[in-house]
Amino acid sequence: xSKLRIITNGIIKENPTFALVLGMCxxxxxxxxxxxxxxxxxxxxxxxxxxxxxxxxVARFIPNKVRIPSYIVIISTFVxxxxxxxxAYLPSLYETLxxxxxxxxxxxxxxxxxxxxxxxxxxxxxxxxxxxxxxxFTLSLTVIGLVREIxxxxxxxxxxxxxxxxxxxxxxxxxAFIVLGYLMVLFNKFVAKxx
Amino acid sequence: xAKESSFKNMVIVLGLICLICSALLALVYGVTEDPxxxxxxxxxxxxISKVLPEYDNMPGEESSVVEVNGKKYVVYTAKKGENVTxxxxxxxxxGFGGEIKLMVGFDAASGEIYNVYVISHNETPGLxxxxxxxxxxxxKEQFRGFNPAEKxxxxxxxxxxxxxxxxSTITSKAFTSAVSTAYDVFITLKGDDADAVTSATSAKTNxxxxxxx
Numbered sequence: 001x002s003k004l005r006i007i008t009n010g011i012i013k014e015n016p017t018f019a020l021v022l023g024m025c026x027x028x029x030x031x032x033x034x035x036x037x038x039x040x041x042x043x044x045x046x047x048x049x050x051x052x053x054x055x056x057x058v059a060r061f062i063p064n065k066v067r068i069p070s071y072i073v074i075i076s077t078f079v080x081x082x083x084x085x086x087x088a089y090l091p092s093l094y095e096t097l098x099x100x101x102x103x104x105x106x107x108x109x110x111x112x113x114x115x116x117x118x119x120x121x122x123x124x125x126x127x128x129x130x131x132x133x134x135x136x137f138t139l140s141l142t143v144i145g146l147v148r149e150i151x152x153x154x155x156x157x158x159x160x161x162x163x164x165x166x167x168x169x170x171x172x173x174x175x176a177f178i179v180l181g182y183l184m185v186l187f188n189k190f191v192a193k194x195x
Numbered sequence: 196x197a198k199e200s201s202f203k204n205m206v207i208v209l210g211l212i213c214l215i216c217s218a219l220l221a222l223v224y225g226v227t228e229d230p231x232x233x234x235x236x237x238x239x240x241x242x243i244s245k246v247l248p249e250y251d252n253m254p255g256e257e258s259s260v261v262e263v264n265g266k267k268y269v270v271y272t273a274k275k276g277e278n279v280t281x282x283x284x285x286x287x288x289x290g291f292g293g294e295i296k297l298m299v300g301f302d303a304a305s306g307e308i309y310n311v312y313v314i315s316h317n318e319t320p321g322l323x324x325x326x327x328x329x330x331x332x333x334x335k336e337q338f339r340g341f342n343p344a345e346k347x348x349x350x351x352x353x354x355x356x357x358x359x360x361x362x363s364t365i366t367s368k369a370f371t372s373a374v375s376t377a378y379d380v381f382i383t384l385k386g387d388d389a390d391a392v393t394s395a396t397s398a399k400t401n402x403x404x405x406x407x408x
Contacts, residue, residue: 032319058212063200066209073209077216081223088230091238099317163332168362171322 003128010132016109017140017180018187023109027141028176030100034157037145038138039097045134046082047104051075052118052130059119071114076105109137140183147179238314239298246300246310247273247281254283261380268380279303284380285314288373291365293317295326299377306385307342311335311374323366334360334367338374348375 016022026044031037054074062070083101086094104110113133118126149155152170154162169175240255247254250273258271271283283300296314301307313327313335326334337358341348349355350367359367 032322062208062212063205065200066205070209070212073212073216077220080220084223084227084231088227088234091234095315165361168322172362 006128007132011136015136018184022112023107026103026107031141031145032171033149034146037141040100041138041141044104047078048110048134049130050078052126055114056118056123056126075110079105242298242312243271243283245312246283246298248302248309250280251275263380263383284377286373286377288369290318290369291323295369297373301381307340308338311338318366323363325360326370343378
């Protein structure tokens with residue numbers, strides 16, 4: 001597979017949110033606005049990228065039975081490093097995203113890609129996969145967040161275009177499920193047509 | 196690909212990974228410890244400067260601790276020359292998703308709230324999180340110039356004069372109660388000042404009657 005194919009694979013064919021349906025907890029929880037979704041996506045992409053590289057490099061030294069705990073330790077190390085660096089050097093960004101960062105450890109996409117891709121492929125391929133899946137996740141979360149923000153709050157990326165509130169249910173948990181469901185239908189319809 | 200597992204290599208590999216990871220974390224923690232502390236101080240100073248009227252001292256370095264109803268509160272005093280112009284009081288309350296921490300500034304002369312700054316909160320994004328919102332007509336804007344001696348620091352549903360955020364009554368109540376706690380601290384402070392000068396009015400009567408010296 002060419003490097004570009006691996007990257008686009010993560011955005012469309014194996015889109016983590018709409019096609020693989022992985023990592024639903026942060027997806028539903030953090031997409032209350034487009035910016036929140038985007039921030040969560042970018043933070044996850046960084047961790048996914050780094051952990052894929054390291055895991056693909058060390059996978060052949062790790063005994064089979066302890067591979068999952070090893071991966072978890074590596075992933076959580078990266079998450080903590082991201083958290084500390086952000087807190088120290090980008091405090092204003094940390095204020096908005098700080099809440100979501102520890103959630104990345106339990107995001108099954110990161111572990112899932114380590115299991116399904118990084119431990120069987122070369123370092124470069126794994127880096128591309130991390131980038132692709134990360135981009136797919138970021139795009140999906142931003143779109144879900146944008147739709148929920150427009151319907152629920154009457155704003156897009158924090159810019160309000162109506163006064164007062166929108167349909168508040170879309171900002172709350174039930175709205176997350178409804179928006180996710182409809183977007184999944186649209187996404188799969190579009191992908192099926194293309195094939 | 197993956198190696199065969201034996202007790203020995205499992206212990207060695209997992210131990211080694213944990214060792215490397217903890218060393219790495221210790222290193223990053225050591226490097227970031229000071230910048231994180233600096234960022235916190237900068238944030239506190241920023242909060243102080245936003246909630247206080249004019250001053251020419253360094254309120255961030257003139258903090259004192261005031262005890263009201265058994266709880267301790269940090270107070271930063273703003274002075275212009277020798278006159279106290281205002282107090283910034285750190286206050287908190289239990290919100291919907293955790294603690295809400297506020298910096299509430301009072302104008303020492305009029306007793307009005309000068310401004311409120313949200314230091315940290317864990318409220319639901321899109322709902323309760325609006326307390327930290329800085330867009331026009333936001334929730335905390337209504338506290339600017341609010342005089343708790345004339346108006347009631349409670350939400351409308353409880354017979355007060357504060358407009359709650361739609362669908363976030365718990366958050367709005369918590370925010371309001373934190374402001375009201377800060378006001379109690381402010382009254383105590385003013386009471387202490389009065390005591391120092393006249394030693395006539397006790398802090399207790401001041402809480403009940405407002406500025407009736």
